Amino acid sequence: MASDDIKVATFVSHYGAMMFRKRVGNGAELKPVPRSLSSSCGTAVFFSSPFSEDFADENTEAVYEKDGDEWRLVWKR
Secondary structure (H helix, E strand, O other): OOHHHOEEEEEOOHHHHHHHHHHHOOOOEEEEOOOOOOOOOOEEEEEOOOOOHHHOOOOEEEEEEEEOOEEEEEEEO
């Protein structure tokens, strides 16, 4: 994954993270949430494919995109 393509999704539940990863498909990885991002669940999904709202469900809190050394909010429930 190129660093400028990295996105991270945060969730209210670990189950939500696992289902999101399944919808995104290849290349999506479950990892701990970066400390700089707030989350109810400690698990995030890192992915590089374009974000689609079809990936999100009621367990998805937010999606961020790497912007240099910072995370930029792309989508929020």
